[in-house]
Amino acid sequence: MRTAYYVSDGTAITAEVFGHALLSLFEVEFKHITLPFVETKEQAEKVLEKIEKSFKESGERPLVFYTIVNIDVRKIVSKSVGVSYNFLDQYVAPLEKVLGVPSKPLKHRTHSIHETTYDIRIEAVNYALANDDGSNLKDFHEADIILTGVSRSGKTPTSLYLALQYGIKAANYPFTEEDMGDILKLPPTLRRFKNKLFGLTINADRLHQIRSERRANSQYSSLRQCKMELREVENLYRREHIPFLNSTTYSIEEISAKILSQTGLERRKY
Amino acid sequence: MRTAYYVSDGTAITAEVFGHALLSLFEVEFKHITLPFVETKEQAEKVLEKIEKSFKESGERPLVFYTIVNIDVRKIVSKSVGVSYNFLDQYVAPLEKVLGVPSKPLKHRTHSIHETTYDIRIEAVNYALANDDGSNLKDFHEADIILTGVSRSGKTPTSLYLALQYGIKAANYPFTEEDMGDILKLPPTLRRFKNKLFGLTINADRLHQIRSERRANSQYSSLRQCKMELREVENLYRREHIPFLNSTTYSIEEISAKILSQTGLERRKY
Numbered sequence: 001m002r003t004a005y006y007v008s009d010g011t012a013i014t015a016e017v018f019g020h021a022l023l024s025l026f027e028v029e030f031k032h033i034t035l036p037f038v039e040t041k042e043q044a045e046k047v048l049e050k051i052e053k054s055f056k057e058s059g060e061r062p063l064v065f066y067t068i069v070n071i072d073v074r075k076i077v078s079k080s081v082g083v084s085y086n087f088l089d090q091y092v093a094p095l096e097k098v099l100g101v102p103s104k105p106l107k108h109r110t111h112s113i114h115e116t117t118y119d120i121r122i123e124a125v126n127y128a129l130a131n132d133d134g135s136n137l138k139d140f141h142e143a144d145i146i147l148t149g150v151s152r153s154g155k156t157p158t159s160l161y162l163a164l165q166y167g168i169k170a171a172n173y174p175f176t177e178e179d180m181g182d183i184l185k186l187p188p189t190l191r192r193f194k195n196k197l198f199g200l201t202i203n204a205d206r207l208h209q210i211r212s213e214r215r216a217n218s219q220y221s222s223l224r225q226c227k228m229e230l231r232e233v234e235n236l237y238r239r240e241h242i243p244f245l246n247s248t249t250y251s252i253e254e255i256s257a258k259i260l261s262q263t264g265l266e267r268r269k270y
Numbered sequence: 271m272r273t274a275y276y277v278s279d280g281t282a283i284t285a286e287v288f289g290h291a292l293l294s295l296f297e298v299e300f301k302h303i304t305l306p307f308v309e310t311k312e313q314a315e316k317v318l319e320k321i322e323k324s325f326k327e328s329g330e331r332p333l334v335f336y337t338i339v340n341i342d343v344r345k346i347v348s349k350s351v352g353v354s355y356n357f358l359d360q361y362v363a364p365l366e367k368v369l370g371v372p373s374k375p376l377k378h379r380t381h382s383i384h385e386t387t388y389d390i391r392i393e394a395v396n397y398a399l400a401n402d403d404g405s406n407l408k409d410f411h412e413a414d415i416i417l418t419g420v421s422r423s424g425k426t427p428t429s430l431y432l433a434l435q436y437g438i439k440a441a442n443y444p445f446t447e448e449d450m451g452d453i454l455k456l457p458p459t460l461r462r463f464k465n466k467l468f469g470l471t472i473n474a475d476r477l478h479q480i481r482s483e484r485r486a487n488s489q490y491s492s493l494r495q496c497k498m499e500l501r502e503v504e505n506l507y508r509r510e511h512i513p514f515l516n517s518t519t520y521s522i523e524e525i526s527a528k529i530l531s532q533t534g535l536e537r538r539k540y
Contacts, residue, residue: 011527017287025373036527103295111523253381257281257306270302
């Protein structure tokens, strides 16, 4: 199997995302190796040895995706026996022309604690945890968005993703049987913040499957219960004009991107 | 201000990461606009209009970073008045040569629910939440890693990041005053899983600052208490040979990358 290396003097996240996107266009399996924080010539030499070793073992030239700010380190890594992808650098000179200013490469400018939005993201994560699953109804005024839906429709992971990646304060509120009575009504706590509500829904079969993995053969996981709850929340969303999304076939990345694009919610981090 | 557009028929995450990395090399402020899920010609035409409008308003050609699988959509977006960066495509033909197979572009192959590791990541998030902050000591046998440290040393956000991004099951355990007595000893629950432990520490000044924001003028937040707790845990890490990291100047992305690289922990997702 061919090896793909992701090398950087930072986290190597940029190299990974780029490399992963490129390799996903091929129906080929790779062995992935990330080598972050390669900051000295000595470390760079060791990277060369590893790449060399992979080459010898597999007989196939490894692919090497890298973003390296330090020039000395970059020079060494660029000499590897791998097929190198230094995909950022070629754009720097043309972009300098477009912008009319020289670039000022600095290590650790992305994905670091020095990003101005870092503290906001951590605060948003703490907020999401403290306001998960209806556990706290007092701080909805601080929320950027309040996700609603039945139990296991994807609220919690989406809240966390919005917080971690975008610094968005997302609370989430689960509609439970108790809210449902004869007909599901919007609880007064939520009505006050109706403009912040975003609904999630999911196909009944999928919900039944997810709940069954947690609590098999219970009323909670029964298809009949799932169908009833979903019918109630979807009716509520329509009646109250709450924007909503069926999460069945979407990842949390996709759900989050769709929420942002549907609501126009401002993200704190790019 | 110049506008940077990130356009895709998927989440646009790849375009964002690439564009952000490139723009971070410049000390220039940009207005960022992400347009995900551009999947039809009509939607693509609307993108053109938006880019055109930004150009007219600012007098500066917007930058357009895009990854688009659908050929018709791509053709339209590529005609915008912006400065376009179709940074993936140019690598496809050369990579086909290297790999000796044709590419098979498919929409939504990255960042989608169809990634084989998707369910693993969601399960890991649920695990991290259920095993956060020493709230559950019964399921450490399932953990890939157990983060330890004093309160507010970065354990929780790091656990969540490891789960969300890498599908790693990370529990976390806070050392509290009760664990400390005369000297901090490793609780028996942790000793059983000593090979899974990874310690976090942080500078006392920074911890004092973080805790003061939560509970000002308390013993909990006092510099003296912070120093004492940190001395105890660092002594424990050294005495018990637990690998550890000072998180003070690192982001959760950096902490996570360092943990992976230091422990050799296998990630479930690339």
